Amino acid sequence: MPSGAPAILVRDLRKRYGDHEAVRGLDFEVATGEIFGLLGPNGAGKTTTVEILEGYRVRDGGEVTVLGMDPGDRPRDLRERVGIVLQSCGMYRHVKVHEAVAYWAALYPGARDVDEVIEIVGLGEKRDALARTLSGGQARRLDLALALVGDPELIFLDEPTTGFDPAARRAAWATIRRLKELGKTVLLTTHYLDEAQALCDRVAIVKDGRIVVEGPPSTLGTAASRCQVAWTDADGIRQTREVEDPTPLLNELTTAALAGNEPLRDLTVTRPSLEDVYLELTEDVDAAPSEPAA
Amino acid sequence: MSDMTLAWRHYRLERRMFWRNPTAAFFSFVLPLIFLVLFGAISDDDQLRIIVPGIAGLSVMATTFNALAMQMTFLRDAGVLKRMHGTPLPGRSYLAGVLGSAATNALVQIAIVVLASRFAFGLGWPENWLTLVIFTLLGVSCFAAIGVAFSYVIPNFEAAPAYTNIIFLPVIFISGVFYDVEKVPTFLHDIANALPLVHVINGLQAALVTGKPLHDLLSDLAVLLLWAALGAVAAVRGFRWDARGS
Numbered sequence: 001m002p003s004g005a006p007a008i009l010v011r012d013l014r015k016r017y018g019d020h021e022a023v024r025g026l027d028f029e030v031a032t033g034e035i036f037g038l039l040g041p042n043g044a045g046k047t048t049t050v051e052i053l054e055g056y057r058v059r060d061g062g063e064v065t066v067l068g069m070d071p072g073d074r075p076r077d078l079r080e081r082v083g084i085v086l087q088s089c090g091m092y093r094h095v096k097v098h099e100a101v102a103y104w105a106a107l108y109p110g111a112r113d114v115d116e117v118i119e120i121v122g123l124g125e126k127r128d129a130l131a132r133t134l135s136g137g138q139a140r141r142l143d144l145a146l147a148l149v150g151d152p153e154l155i156f157l158d159e160p161t162t163g164f165d166p167a168a169r170r171a172a173w174a175t176i177r178r179l180k181e182l183g184k185t186v187l188l189t190t191h192y193l194d195e196a197q198a199l200c201d202r203v204a205i206v207k208d209g210r211i212v213v214e215g216p217p218s219t220l221g222t223a224a225s226r227c228q229v230a231w232t233d234a235d236g237i238r239q240t241r242e243v244e245d246p247t248p249l250l251n252e253l254t255t256a257a258l259a260g261n262e263p264l265r266d267l268t269v270t271r272p273s274l275e276d277v278y279l280e281l282t283e284d285v286d287a288a289p290s291e292p293a294a
Numbered sequence: 295m296s297d298m299t300l301a302w303r304h305y306r307l308e309r310r311m312f313w314r315n316p317t318a319a320f321f322s323f324v325l326p327l328i329f330l331v332l333f334g335a336i337s338d339d340d341q342l343r344i345i346v347p348g349i350a351g352l353s354v355m356a357t358t359f360n361a362l363a364m365q366m367t368f369l370r371d372a373g374v375l376k377r378m379h380g381t382p383l384p385g386r387s388y389l390a391g392v393l394g395s396a397a398t399n400a401l402v403q404i405a406i407v408v409l410a411s412r413f414a415f416g417l418g419w420p421e422n423w424l425t426l427v428i429f430t431l432l433g434v435s436c437f438a439a440i441g442v443a444f445s446y447v448i449p450n451f452e453a454a455p456a457y458t459n460i461i462f463l464p465v466i467f468i469s470g471v472f473y474d475v476e477k478v479p480t481f482l483h484d485i486a487n488a489l490p491l492v493h494v495i496n497g498l499q500a501a502l503v504t505g506k507p508l509h510d511l512l513s514d515l516a517v518l519l520l521w522a523a524l525g526a527v528a529a530v531r532g533f534r535w536d537a538r539g540s
Contacts, residue, residue: 099307
């Protein structure tokens with residue numbers, strides 16, 4: 001699946017606004033054909049990072065390559081191969097859905113069929129509606145249609161399902177998964193953890209302009225946080241322990257139970273979910289007087 | 295597609311958006327008509343010979359400078375410019391489409407003024423069509439470019455009418471839209487002469503009323519060309535998809 005040069009390569013990326021250092025040395029790679037998620041609280045530097053990759057902002061330091069090109073130069077060839085769903089973004093109020101998609105299609109050399117794209121995002125019934133009459137979720141689907149109609153190799157999705165009802169979210173997820181099946185690369189930012197868990201091959205959690213942890217969503221728990229082992233002891237008292245590696249503790253417990261011929265009751269080993277990891281890592285440290293963890 | 299084709303496609307999108315908003319379209323054409331009717335009712339023929347070219351110049355400025363300063367600020371605030379900036383559409387094709395659309399509105403208004411002066415005021419057809427075309431196009435290029443460049447200075451859409459009018463209203467008063475510019479005090483006259491509108495009106499007056507030949511309008515042409523060039527450089531170089539300081 002992932003092959004050759006990475007679709008996105010970011011090395012020691014830095015960006016400041018005045019005195020505020022929004023991005024402080026970010027490193028990550030996104031392989032071709034991968035869905036990569038950037039997670040983090042508001043103000044963590046996600047959108048700044050994505051906007052540098054999209055060519056909207058100029059970085060202050062570091063190295064950035066998107067499809068082998070430097071987005072800072074804004075090459076047209078790159079813009080023809082990339083689709084962008086911005087976090088919040090307006091549209092001509094008096095344009096009809098199919099007119100907008102057709103206008104966008106003409107901007108790209110290898111555009112997809114306009115009506116097919118309108119169907120894929122689920123706006124078939126709104127084909128002739130004016131943009132200003134669309135609901136928030138429908139407008140977001142139009143955003144997605146405009147990003148997909150050029151048949152891009154790489155798609156940036158900045159909080160693509162904000163404002164969707166649950167059914168529309170599931171539909172959008174299915175569309176994004178289909179992009180992966182077509183071999184597209186997706187960089188997704190979201191603050192919905194279930195979305196990251198459902199879609200992403202790998203995620204990076206960003207905080208204060210740095211990546212605090214990175215990996216497949218299912219393994220992030222083991223990599224970054226502790227396991228909780230709980231059981232009821234011989235005196236009927238509930239015991240819990242948090243450990244990096246549960247193996248020695250489990251060995252100790254089971255050996256003792258076998259030796260004493262007592263059943264080890266109500267034993268549970270819980271790996272933290274992505275949400276637990278996320279909450280632990282992005283906890284607001286301003287409340288504590290200590291230095292924030294690097 | 296070539297940059298020209300994309301510019302043409304964008305021009306057509308702009309025209310469609312303009313007519314889809316019929317009240318806005320209606321009022322932008324009604325403004326010069328209102329001025330013509332009011333001044334037609336209170337002016338004698340000699341005054342009309344000043345006022346008709348003045349209103350033609352005012353229309354050129356309103357449909358280009360005012361309209362584009364407002365529109366570009368709105369599109370920037372709404373995030374439409376940001377969205378367009380992320381597509382392969384070249385900036386020059388986009389600007390050409392936008393400027394072409396504003397120019398079309400200006401041409402329609404000049405046509406309204408020409409028809410009104412012939413049929414409502416009995417001033418006759420323009421004395422020199424070539425001069426009319428040259429000064430209309432030059433005025434449009436000049437004010438359209440300046441309007442786009444000026445939008446980069448406007449902080450947000452709520453502030454756009456104030457920013458636009460603080461330029462537009464003084465300029466139309468000192469540039470002799472409603473009276474003979476020679477009657478303006480010298481220091482204001484000097485300021486007005488450094489700005490484009492006086493020269494657009496001089497050219498339009500030659501075209502519509504006096505028939506003064508083009509070779510007597512070279513200084514007006516020179517000032518307008520200079521402003522158009524400065525405006526174009528500022529409009530292209532200064533382009534921004536977000537508000538200043540954001």
